[in-house]
Amino acid sequence: MAAKGITYQAKDVLFKTLSEMFKDKALIMYGLDYPKIVEMLPNEFPEVKADERRADSVFLLEDGSILLLEYESNNRITENMYKYIDYVLRISRKYYEENKDIKKVNVAVIYASNIEKAEDIFNIGSVGINVKSVFMKNYDGDIIYKDVESKIKEGKILEDIDLMNLILLPLMRSKKDKHEIIKDTIELAKEVNDEKNQYFIIAGVLTSTDKFIDEEYANVVRSWLKMTKVEKIFEKEKEEAIKETRDQAEKGKAIEIAKNMLLDNENIEKIVRYTKLSIEEINKLKEVIGL
Known part of the structure; x- marks a missing residue:
């Protein structure tokens, strides 16, 4: 059963941790050439229909623009494009109504390995959208897992690329079932010495796999997170x-x-x-x- 969704509000522990850990990070390693992340922003859109109320991740970038980062594992490309247009308009309108500030909103989509192609441009006349796509089928999750596992076992410090690779590992190409990869990744993350990095990886995996992770297992993971020192702090x-x-x-x-x-x-x-x-x-x- 797919997860019903993880609610992140600005004061929630999971949200705050992800926001702090994403700060000053760039996503250039996946071809997303945007300025560095300043902070994570609330991602709730209460007025839209239930299954589209929450964007996956919304970030404020160093140049003042917004990045809407979505993770997709379905082939509903056209329906998703309409959804992104709606999100962009809502984000833009929010900033204009609050501060009379017209924000530039970028959209990037990270596609799970089962998606081999998708359009970047969706034009419906006077209105359209241009997204940047990243296809996880181009990344060998099994090799990346072994590389990061070796670093962790040897007690080496993980770099940003290692942290992001672990977060996105369940979306990458692999010989394993995606639910097995999620469990393996989370168990590996528990072996990371730095507790903040450990928490960041697991919270990130919950976010990137929110649309297809087994709900019962997700609840077990969230319960485990509540016991960590980071969450208690x-x-x-x-x-x-x-x-x-x-x-x-x-x-x-x-x-x-x-x-x-x-x-x-x-x-x-x-x-x-x-x-x-x-x-x-x-x-x-x-x-x-x-x-």
């Missing part, structure tokens, strides 16, 4: 951020109450008692409102 950061936001909201309410009490000529000691603000904070507030 980011969970703690998220909890601290939530607490800070809550504290700021409570402080704002206290200031508003104090302001009203000052305007009602209540004495400072009473205001301190009710709001838990310090005398110094209340005196500063008096100056601000001109009392």
